[in-house]
Amino acid sequence: MTAPDDRARSPAGGTAYHLRGVGVGLPGRAGLRCVLKDVDADVAAGEIVGVVGRSGVGKTTLLRVLGGLLPATVGTVRLFGRPVTGPPPEAVMVFQDYAAALLPWRTVARNVALGLGGRLRAGERRRRVTEALELVGLADRGGDHPAQLSGGMAQRVQIARALAVQPRVLLMDEPFGALDALTRAALQDVLLGIQERTHTTIVFVTHDLDEALYLADRVVVLGGEPGTVALDLPTELPRPRHQLRTREAEPYLRSRHRLGELLVSGTP
Amino acid sequence: MSLVVPVAVLVTWQLLTSAGVLDLEFLPPPVEIGRALAVEVMDGELPVDLAHTVAVVLIATAVAGVVGGGLGVALGLVPALRIHVAASFDFLRTIPAIALMPIALLLLGPGPSTELLLAAYAATWPVLVTTAGGVAGVPDRLRDVARTLRLSAARTVGRIVVPAAAASWLAGARVAAIVALHVTVVAEMVMSPAGLGGGLVESLQGLNPPRMWAYVVVCGLVGILLQGLLRRLVPLGLTGRPAGAAGPS
Ligand SMILES: Nc1ncnc2c1ncn2[C@@H]1O[C@H](COP(=O)(O)OP(=O)(O)O)[C@@H](O)[C@H]1O
Numbered sequence: 001m002t003a004p005d006d007r008a009r010s011p012a013g014g015t016a017y018h019l020r021g022v023g024v025g026l027p028g029r030a031g032l033r034c035v036l037k038d039v040d041a042d043v044a045a046g047e048i049v050g051v052v053g054r055s056g057v058g059k060t061t062l063l064r065v066l067g068g069l070l071p072a073t074v075g076t077v078r079l080f081g082r083p084v085t086g087p088p089p090e091a092v093m094v095f096q097d098y099a100a101a102l103l104p105w106r107t108v109a110r111n112v113a114l115g116l117g118g119r120l121r122a123g124e125r126r127r128r129v130t131e132a133l134e135l136v137g138l139a140d141r142g143g144d145h146p147a148q149l150s151g152g153m154a155q156r157v158q159i160a161r162a163l164a165v166q167p168r169v170l171l172m173d174e175p176f177g178a179l180d181a182l183t184r185a186a187l188q189d190v191l192l193g194i195q196e197r198t199h200t201t202i203v204f205v206t207h208d209l210d211e212a213l214y215l216a217d218r219v220v221v222l223g224g225e226p227g228t229v230a231l232d233l234p235t236e237l238p239r240p241r242h243q244l245r246t247r248e249a250e251p252y253l254r255s256r257h258r259l260g261e262l263l264v265s266g267t268p
Numbered sequence: 269m270s271l272v273v274p275v276a277v278l279v280t281w282q283l284l285t286s287a288g289v290l291d292l293e294f295l296p297p298p299v300e301i302g303r304a305l306a307v308e309v310m311d312g313e314l315p316v317d318l319a320h321t322v323a324v325v326l327i328a329t330a331v332a333g334v335v336g337g338g339l340g341v342a343l344g345l346v347p348a349l350r351i352h353v354a355a356s357f358d359f360l361r362t363i364p365a366i367a368l369m370p371i372a373l374l375l376l377g378p379g380p381s382t383e384l385l386l387a388a389y390a391a392t393w394p395v396l397v398t399t400a401g402g403v404a405g406v407p408d409r410l411r412d413v414a415r416t417l418r419l420s421a422a423r424t425v426g427r428i429v430v431p432a433a434a435a436s437w438l439a440g441a442r443v444a445a446i447v448a449l450h451v452t453v454v455a456e457m458v459m460s461p462a463g464l465g466g467g468l469v470e471s472l473q474g475l476n477p478p479r480m481w482a483y484v485v486v487c488g489l490v491g492i493l494l495q496g497l498l499r500r501l502v503p504l505g506l507t508g509r510p511a512g513a514a515g516p517s
């Protein structure tokens with residue numbers, strides 16, 4: 001949001017997430033059911049990582065573990081070297097169901113201000129809200145209520161609310177999944193533009209292979225039952241990305257083929 | 269259109285009683301009740317009685333709103349509390365407040381404060397129950413939002429839980445006002461010569477049916493006005509519609 005060096009981040013800023021042997025059991029019909037098992041993964045600071053996998057494999061569960069909303073049953077989860085025991089100060093989650101994640105009784109601006117605690121002066125709070133709304137292109141909608149917004153706008157408000165706290169890590173669960181193709185493409189580019197300026201580390205879940213490749217530096221495929229990392233694929237695509245050229249590039253098509261093979265036929 | 273039935277009933281009533289078809293000693297024709305009402309309003313005690321009852325009902329409702337709201341939030345927030353007190357509360361709640369009237373009368377004596385206490389007690393339950401339900405029903409997703417934004421416990425309650433439960437609280441307060449009216453009128457009938465209830469009993473004992481009916485009409489009007497007032501107070505869409513209602517994207 002402000003200058004990148006403002007928050008002492010650079011693409012080579014070391015390791016953000018460090019996961020080893022992570023397993024998660026969730027209450028099922030017969031006691032704890034193992035949802036994730038032996039998950040090893042690293043996310044570098046400033047990196048964009050896309051998580052894909054069939055429905056129910058544990059993508060949301062993994063993201064909740066990263067966000068400190070759900071404790072790992074076994075294994076190590078570290079963020080910037082410190083164990084994650086609850087929602088870490090550096091990370092903010094953007095939820096899949098934007099309609100349920102906004103407070104309907106608050107205006108857009110007051111929704112965006114929700115995470116700005118008492119530590120900030122009123123003027124600084126206002127400035128952050130304005131900036132965040134500008135970043136997502138909703139500068140003129142601050143006075144509206146969520147019910148007056150379309151789905152795409154509501155999701156942008158949720159993103160602005162996360163950006164307003166100036167997180168070093170943004171966790172996003174199928175952020176554009178419910179939107180139409182054009183809105184989705186526009187928001188993808190908004191997100192990439194913001195990340196280019198802020199170097200925020202982003203881990204996002206998607207069911208759309210093309211979205212994963214287009215946005216990410218690395219695509220992590222979850223597979224199996226219980227879910228684990230089936231493939232960790234660097235996309236090796238140059239930035240800035242371009243909605244048409246990137247998708248026509250040779251490495252894109254190669255990665256696309258690889259992912260498709262794995263997810264459709266199940267053989268890497 | 270909704271007036272068709274009451275008007276028809278009144279006209280029939282009037283015709284039957286004035287034609288002598290319906291001849292019950294204590295059922296005066298509507299016109300006579302209207303006249304009694306006018307007389308009572310002009311130079312009777314009705315305005316004073318009305319003010320008394322309305323004041324008791326409003327204070328009782330306000331007390332119930334605060335106490336029931338506070339206890340409801342606490343009960344909704346702390347599951348341990350809920351488990352420990354729920355059984356006793358359910359027991360207390362099922363004792364009709366009217367049944368406690370003789371006890372209150374013995375312990376505290378007749379008077380407005382006893383009336384108020386009983387009405388507030390009875391009116392607290394609906395607020396407490398609906399508020400606790402509203403708090404416990406705050407969507408999990410909003411709790412996730414509070415956690416990921418690292419809101420303090422106090423901020424989570426103030427910014428998310430209480431506003432999310434406000435609609436339930438107001439729904440409870442509406443019920444509370446009517447409960448308070450019922451209990452107040454009965455308490456007045458039983459224990460004090462004041463208020464609408466007192467006036468009703470007085471008219472009964474003075475064998476003055478038109479006056480009694482006039483008081484009944486006023487009791488009904490108070491109930492209707494109270495409901496209307498509270499409905500006005502509940503800003504429609506207090507909790508609003510969820511986002512995305514305007515279209516898919
Ligand atoms: N709160 C929960 N309690 C119990 N089981 C859950 C819970 N949330 C998800 N699960 C189960 O965990 C598995 C993985 O769910 P999830 O992480 O939501 O999958 P994905 O996001 O990949 O579709 C599913 O089988 C789901 O039924």
Ligand SMILES: [Mg+2]
Pocket residue numbers: 059060061
């Ligand atoms: Mg999911």
